[in-house]
Amino acid sequence: MSSEQKPVYVINGFLESGKTSFFTYTIGQPYFQTKGVTLVIACEEGTVGYGPKLMKATHTVKEDIESLDEFTPAALMALDAKYNPERILIEWNGMWDFRKFRIPKKWMIEQELTTIDASTFPMYFQNGDLKSLLAEQIRGTELIMVNRCDGIDHKTLISYKRNLKAINPNAEIIFEDKDGEVDTAEAEDLPYDISRDPIELDGINYAIWFQDIFDHPDWYEGKNIRFLSSVIKPFDFPKGYFVSGRPIMGCCANDIRVFGNVVKYDGADELKDGDYVYLTAKVTPGEFDSYPKLENMWQGSYMVVTGQGMILQAEKVEPAPAPADPVLDFTNPQ
Numbered sequence: 001m002s003s004e005q006k007p008v009y010v011i012n013g014f015l016e017s018g019k020t021s022f023f024t025y026t027i028g029q030p031y032f033q034t035k036g037v038t039l040v041i042a043c044e045e046g047t048v049g050y051g052p053k054l055m056k057a058t059h060t061v062k063e064d065i066e067s068l069d070e071f072t073p074a075a076l077m078a079l080d081a082k083y084n085p086e087r088i089l090i091e092w093n094g095m096w097d098f099r100k101f102r103i104p105k106k107w108m109i110e111q112e113l114t115t116i117d118a119s120t121f122p123m124y125f126q127n128g129d130l131k132s133l134l135a136e137q138i139r140g141t142e143l144i145m146v147n148r149c150d151g152i153d154h155k156t157l158i159s160y161k162r163n164l165k166a167i168n169p170n171a172e173i174i175f176e177d178k179d180g181e182v183d184t185a186e187a188e189d190l191p192y193d194i195s196r197d198p199i200e201l202d203g204i205n206y207a208i209w210f211q212d213i214f215d216h217p218d219w220y221e222g223k224n225i226r227f228l229s230s231v232i233k234p235f236d237f238p239k240g241y242f243v244s245g246r247p248i249m250g251c252c253a254n255d256i257r258v259f260g261n262v263v264k265y266d267g268a269d270e271l272k273d274g275d276y277v278y279l280t281a282k283v284t285p286g287e288f289d290s291y292p293k294l295e296n297m298w299q300g301s302y303m304v305v306t307g308q309g310m311i312l313q314a315e316k317v318e319p320a321p322a323p324a325d326p327v328l329d330f331t332n333p334q
Helices: 019-027 052-057 073-083 121-125 128-138 154-167 205-215
Strands: 006-012 038-042 060-064 087-091 107-117 143-147 172-177 180-182 224-232 241-249 256-264 276-284 303-306 311-319
Touching: 006 019, 019 038, 019 087, 019 107, 038 073, 052 060, 121 128, 128 154, 143 154, 154 172, 154 205, 205 224, 205 241, 205 256, 241 276, 256 276
Parallel strands: 006 087, 006 107, 038 060, 038 087, 107 143, 143 172, 256 303, 256 311
Antiparallel strands: 172 180, 224 241, 224 276, 241 256, 276 311
16 A cells, blocks of 8 residues: 555445445445455444455455444554555444544545435434434535435425535435436426526525525526625635625524625625625626635634635625524424
8 A cells, every 4th residue: 555545435324324235336336446455434233234245356344333432543543554455434323423533644535425314304304413413414525315215205305405405505415216316406496586687585595596506507697696695804805806695504503604605896895894785696607716714704603605616796786784683594494
């Protein structure tokens, strides 16, 4: 093995959400084959296991870690020394707080993904303690696999997607039933009319639009939008620009973040940080490299900002009163 950091693939999810099935499928695929050892670290045991035939054919070994106290960089380095793996796959226990996830410095997370059983999603999302665990699982994940969608209507799946996007708007979300992937990309399911000029984004609809533009930028390019926005002016931000946005509660009071947009506006220097405005702006292609810091943007929360590939060009900026509650609440799954 070289001295470079070893790639780690992490899969989150509650028990019986399909973690092992996903890993066993992936390990068996030709594109995932390697000559070196693959180390699987399982932090819980489900009903599906790793077959000895598959493990032998793919040079895979498996170790179990049964408690969070045992999941330490020192313990992981001991496994590294034992097997000298080329890569590591970790099945994280969904009942463990992912904020306590630690790996050795010589390991590096290559990909993080989460599996969710659609049939049990409401139970987890509506339980305060479990919801917090779920939020920690998906906050930094790149891919969310929502499986077992059979018998769940399209409208309900759309609501699940919005709940998940409220916690992690950058994640790719795939819904699957027994027949394969379920298509959830239908404009008629949006709570606002994208044919209007401007598109009115009242209340929580702003958050839904913010999520949707990541998935379907072509639906909005060149169109005007209008919404109530706070004015955010990060330190050393370029003249002629500001950040518009609203704080969103995606899971709980401890999970509030700002969904913000880079806005090009000639009168930006006249605006004050914390002002509220009715912003009418055109969604335009463009890049913006001067990103604000991602912390302390709103009472200690951090910010998700658009700007790579899209910038809002202000058409009209009108003073507005501050809302009674500045936070848009996404905690109701329906």
